[in-house]
Amino acid sequence: MNRIICGVDVSKDWLDAHIWPGGAAARFANDAAGIAALWLFCRSHDAALAVMEASGGYERLGFMLLWTHGMPCGVVNAKSVRRFAEAMGYLEKTDRIDAAVIAHYGAVKNTVPTPPPSAAQQRLAALVGRLCQIVGDATINKQRRSAARDAEVCASIEAMLAFLKREQRRLEGEIASMIDDDPLWARLEQVSNKAIAKLAGLAPFANDSGKRTGNRHVRGGRAGPRGILFIVAAIVAKFDPNLKAFAQRLQQAGKPKMLIRIALARKLLVILNAKARDARNEFASAT
Incomplete structure (x- = not known):
């Protein structure tokens, strides 16, 4: 039935x-x-x-x-x-x-239930959303600073930018701490790297026809997790030497900023997937 x-x-x-x-x-x-x-x-x-x-x-x-x-x-x-x-x-x-x-x-499509997020995951999403707002506000104030001529106005904008920078760093720390403590990452190893990249909308799709070989573009996937990965990858790349070096190599090669964002997010996802798989294997061996 x-x-x-x-x-x-x-x-x-x-x-x-x-x-x-x-x-x-x-x-x-x-x-x-x-x-x-x-x-x-x-x-x-x-x-x-x-x-x-x-x-x-x-x-x-x-x-x-x-x-x-x-x-x-x-x-x-x-x-x-x-x-x-x-x-x-x-x-x-x-x-x-x-x-x-x-x-x-x-x-x-035989749609299946979407599990509700835990309280910690809801808080993580809220913090990431707020971080996006802070980054957006900083961009707007930098544009205002470039157009400002009055010294008092410039000082006010600088004070606002300093406050936004402090908030950005505080939120980045909170997000990084929550990710370390969130057991959600322990379930990543259930699918392959290629499959999980597709789920997150970070896998390039073929665009070929006959003799034509078109450019590959990412599309589809889950916009929410993808947005979080963009933010988190940018944070991790500031502190992790391997990801930082990876980003620098792409920059030196003249790659577009969006391509670098996607590459960092995908690389982080693959790293997390591998760590989760290793952790589960270690746990299985210990028991």
């Missing part, structure tokens, strides 16, 4: 739900009370899984609270769902139709 899927289209204020198969549909507020009502809706239709797209963070509350209520929830890639909709002939687009498409996609 096929699983019953509840597709959920997420917006800032609303959650549109659709049951597949069956076709029952409803709209709920994107708040705690609305999510509780969505859970009851899923339960009343015997849904085995709620499926929603990653929606820039608007899906987080619903995702976490549905799991808290005991409703397994899976998050899928919005671009994949849109391509599925086009392939299946869904020409119109409304919130209600999108919920039906997500439910249909979840059933066809």
Whole structure:
């Protein structure tokens, strides 16, 4: 018997739900009370899984609270769902139709639950997000400094930049410490280096046709982990001599900054994967 899927289209204020198969549909507020009502809706239709797209963070509350209520929830890639909709002939687009498409996609692709992050992983994500904001604010203030002419304004900008630099270093230290203590890394060895690079969106894909050999580009993968790896790799490259030398070699070869970021993130991922594999083997031998 096929699983019953509840597709959920997420917006800032609303959650549109659709049951597949069956076709029952409803709209709920994107708040705690609305999510509780969505859970009851899923339960009343015997849904085995709620499926929603990653929606820039608007899906987080619903995702976490549905799991808290005991409703397994899976998050899928919005671009994949849109391509599925086009392939299946869904020409119109409304919130209600999108919920039906997500439910249909979840059933066809046999979507599995996405495990909720631990409290430590949520904190790590929050710290990385804040670090990105700090780096962005520093870039903006550097641009303002280059255009400033008044001495008092320049001094104010310099003070702000000094504060942002201190915050950046503090957050980098917190992130590095959390990564050292997070058991999540111990599960990395479950897949090969090539597979995990694809999962993170750090693997270049072939672009060949006939006699033409196109440039390889990375695409797909999990944007969240990839963003964290970019940040963490940049931090590690400041202190790890091997990664630092690797980055310098790429710079001296004239490689673009984005290529260097991707290469550092992938190299770090491979290193972590190897360390996790060795640690598991050592543990298995000791027991």
